[in-house]
Amino acid sequence: MLCEKCGQNPATVRFVKIENNNKTELHLCQACAQGYTGFAAGFDLPNVLASMFEHPKVRSGSQGGKECPTCKLTMSDIQRAGQLGCSDCYTTFRPEINVLLRRIHGSTNHVGKVPATSHARVRIGREIEEARRRLEECVRTENYEQAAHYRDEIYRLEKELVEKGGTHEGD
């Protein structure tokens, strides 16, 4: 098939546009497609994304009816919205997402900033707070056996926190 725009080169890129349940397709050659996506003219991100989701490997995932345990979205919900529902979608639909990321970015590897150690620090900090709260509760109800368990837990977490290079208070 020849490019529908210039009519000269073979069409290698397919744009799918879905509007009011009507699907229209546009077949372009590499050169025309670049013009097509390069400028705001006709560049409609959700549609381009939708067309990327049309890839056979992505589609096969969407037919399984798999559902994200956190936000309950399925691959076809994501496809419709052009967006993921939560960070766990990236785990749930990893194979499909990887195909998509390779098409968008030419890579599936993050090279760049990594949120220091705060990640672990924030999590441990929260766990310490929770353990302290429970410890106090145990002391109040005179459940000393359980209290000792939480005391040890807090000790362990605080040690872990120091190893991660942070202090819980005021960091």
Next chain:
Amino acid sequence: MKETSSWMAKSGPQGDIVLGTRVRLARNIRSIPFPATAERDQLREVLRLGEEMVPLLKKLGEFSFLKMAEVESLEREVLVEKHLISPRHTENPQNKGVILGKHDEISIMINEEDHIRIQVLEPGLQLEQAWQVANAVDDCFEKNLDYAFDPELGFLTACPTNVGTALRASVMFHLPALKRVNQVNKVLGTVSKFGLTVRGLYGEGSDVWGNIYQLSNQVTMGHSEEETIEYLNGFTEQILHSERQAREYLMEENRKLLTEDQLYRSYGVLTHARSMSSQEAMELLSDLKLGVDLGIIQDIDSDVLKQLIVQIRAAHLQKMMGQPLPAEERDRLRASLVRETLSK
């Protein structure tokens, strides 16, 4: 709120061609679904976390926090025209917020497409500077929030086009000479091959008003933030070079008179018209800025023109008058604002 944001009030490096630089980082909080999927109380929680961040930003300057639902609709439009928030951030304002730097150089949208969108705006070409500021804001947030981050994929975002660094760096160019010599498409048309994207900063649909283009990176995986910035800088150099060449061409001996005549005619219309649409004003101001930058027109301050580009927009005009105005009235007011400003 100030009349003009600092990045549009004055010119910066390469200010004859580059109006401004923008860097934005998208961030989300682990364990809370992205805004489009989150429940109302989860969004409220994100907004609360956002508000809590304000005092922690102190070392980076003075900040204020606005809940979008408490901002008047005209004021919201003004924020859009200043590029501090996106148009979609004005829709369904419930549980949306924005943290603004004192000089509007930093804006942090809460609960837009992602939980947190850190944006830094600088006048002229200042990609490294803008990235460093955005990075510092991010460091501040990161110490206190548990980000949705995957060691392999990077920062997780609602849209897969942003995942990875979640960095979008943009340069706003004024390219009137390339437009005049019909080379804009040739110069900008190739960018998508290089993982970049370009669009008009103003205008409706595919129209680009006032020859102002925004060049941004599209790819956010496989390259670090610094590499992305460096790459965009390199491309910017090329565009600057092409525009400068086109400007020299317009000033060559046999074309100079024609160029001068055309630009002075636009100046004439700007100083005498009684009614003007946004689009017409943008095109004429573009001509006038070119005239000033080429040294043809000398009694006009280039910064004043830059400010006018924002001030002539609909919400700014209406805010100036303190009320909503019909389109004809805005056109009249726009023409008179331009006349008065240029006659000062």
